[in-house]
Amino acid sequence: MAELTFKNVIKKYGKIEVIHKINLDIKNKEFLVLVGPSGCGKSTLLRMVAGLEEISHGTISINDKIVNDIAPKDRGLAMVFQNYALYPHMNVFNNMAFGLQIGKTPKNQIKQRVEEVALILGLEDFLKRRPHELSGGQRQRVAMGRAMVRKPSIFLFDEPLSNLDAKLRIQMRAEIKMLHQRVDSTIIYVTHDQVEAMTLADRIVVLRDGYIEQVGTPLELFSKPVNTFVAGFIGTPPMNLVECKVSKQDKNTFIQFESGLKLPVPEKNGTKLTDNQKVVLGLRAEEIAPGAVDTSFPEEWIFEGMIMVVEPLGNETHLHMDINGVKIMSKSEGKKIFKPNEKIKLHMNLNEMHLFDAKTTEVIY
Ligand SMILES: Nc1ncnc2c1ncn2[C@@H]1O[C@H](COP(=O)(O)OP(=O)(O)O)[C@@H](O)[C@H]1O
Ligand SMILES: [Mg+2]
Incomplete structure (x- = not known):
């Protein structure tokens, strides 16, 4: 003991x-x-x-x-x-x-x-x-x-x-x-x-x-x-972390990337954010999956991206993606074959999105 x-x-x-x-x-x-x-x-x-x-x-x-x-x-x-x-x-x-x-x-x-x-x-x-x-x-x-x-x-x-x-x-x-x-x-x-x-x-x-x-x-x-x-x-590959800022329009809250790309914030989390706040978006590669994995996700959560590098691991594949200038890792389950320079649709599961304060690096939600 x-x-x-x-x-x-x-x-x-x-x-x-x-x-x-x-x-x-x-x-x-x-x-x-x-x-x-x-x-x-x-x-x-x-x-x-x-x-x-x-x-x-x-x-x-x-x-x-x-x-x-x-x-x-x-x-x-x-x-x-x-x-x-x-x-x-x-x-x-x-x-x-x-x-x-x-x-x-x-x-x-x-x-x-x-x-x-x-x-x-x-x-x-x-x-x-x-x-x-x-x-x-x-x-x-x-x-x-x-x-x-x-x-x-x-x-x-x-x-x-x-x-x-x-x-x-x-x-x-x-x-x-x-x-x-x-x-x-x-x-x-x-x-x-x-x-x-x-x-x-x-x-x-x-x-x-x-x-x-x-x-x-x-x-x-x-x-x-x-x-x-x-x-x-923690995690393989590590969580995608992208600096961006909060943008409020009427009742809706968005995360805006430098490249202009905008992600809607699920309504329940919008209240925790202020307009123009600098934040870091965290999303794991498995939550950015190619193709329509879960069709219950809203349309606005689908983005087109370019495959930069393909890393096949057998039963899953890691993809280095470029979405409108934002570099992220995506993970595809299964044995589907991908090619570099191919444009594909990605489904972001924004329910699993993490946001951190850019200054303190601490989690907001
Ligand atoms: N005997 C020592 N004298 C001076 N500094 C040391 C000594 N041992 C470790 N350090 C310093 O203490 C810090 C922690 O070292 P250490 O505990 O060995 O790290 P880790 O095991 O996580 O790699 C490091 O900055 C290291 O340079
Ligand atoms: Mg040691």
């Missing part, structure tokens, strides 16, 4: 503050993913939890006990790094057993624990090999095994899959998720990869420049991004 609380946590390196007053509660058995671009402070946060980095201000608590001054080995956690950090001269068994050996666990218990975990991870035939005799995926499993044998109440993962090729990454991702379903541990997992974050997390924390931008379930972040940063960070 392990709950974790960050209270006003600040980290300074010298005079430079890189983590700014972070407040966060992590629940028992939660799979929490910290995601954000390189340099945003993910590793620093994790290392402060592990006790590898001093906390400049504020507190981190595990089960309501402040751990700021507790030694790493006494915090009941285990960390898995990107570079595995295996001992090259030790075989797999000893790499996995090392933490228990220095902890003076009885020998037979160590053997039992390592063999149990090796079985779970499919490493039982590799226990006598050294790290250089293993594939990247196997090494990563050993690094995970070493953490698992200690039965930690909290697992910390710092970009554990970054060194693996794409196929293995997807396989290991599923294994980590299975591991979480099998053990009763809380997991804090760091990645710069939003797909990894979406697929693994119970809840995601989006970090930028040492600030939390948004905390939520994968679906919440996808459907209700609170600002343009989260909107553009």
Whole structure:
């Protein structure tokens, strides 16, 4: 059982503050993913939890006990790094057993624990090999095994899959998720990869420049991004974000692009906008579909555009479109074939439109 609380946590390196007053509660058995671009402070946060980095201000608590001054080995956690950090001269068994050996666990218990975990991870035939005799995926499993044998109440993962090729990454991702379903541990997992974050997390924390931008379930972040940063960070392809301005005519409200193109705003949302307000329109590629997908949409939601680039992915196709000078991405489900320089009709699902204030970047609706 392990709950974790960050209270006003600040980290300074010298005079430079890189983590700014972070407040966060992590629940028992939660799979929490910290995601954000390189340099945003993910590793620093994790290392402060592990006790590898001093906390400049504020507190981190595990089960309501402040751990700021507790030694790493006494915090009941285990960390898995990107570079595995295996001992090259030790075989797999000893790499996995090392933490228990220095902890003076009885020998037979160590053997039992390592063999149990090796079985779970499919490493039982590799226990006598050294790290250089293993594939990247196997090494990563050993690094995970070493953490698992200690039965930690909290697992910390710092970009554990970054060194693996794409196929293995997807396989290991599923294994980590299975591991979480099998053990009763809380997991804090760091990645710069939003797909990894979406697929693994119970809840995601989006970090930028040492600030939390948004905390939520994968679906919440996808459907209700609170600002343009989260909107553009989560989702593949990223949400279309286009600067434009509000134009009011009588009772009707429009979003007007620089090119002159106008979109009607669904009536219920018009009242939240003022004439001439600068806004950023956000619309996901799948909400700008070629052809009349849903004929219940009003006519004025259909636009003609020119296909610039076609990216077929098998069961869907991404289209880089030019609609009257506005560049957007469109997504077509299925195996329909498209050609560049072709003019096609696009159906914009304006019910799924997001609007952000251009100045604050925060969501209006
Ligand atoms: N030991 C250090 N000394 C000084 N600055 C550091 C140190 N470690 C990290 N930083 C800085 O802190 C910020 C956050 O780094 P880090 O936590 O490693 O980011 P991430 O893991 O998200 O890529 C970066 O600007 C980085 O340059
Ligand atoms: Mg890092």
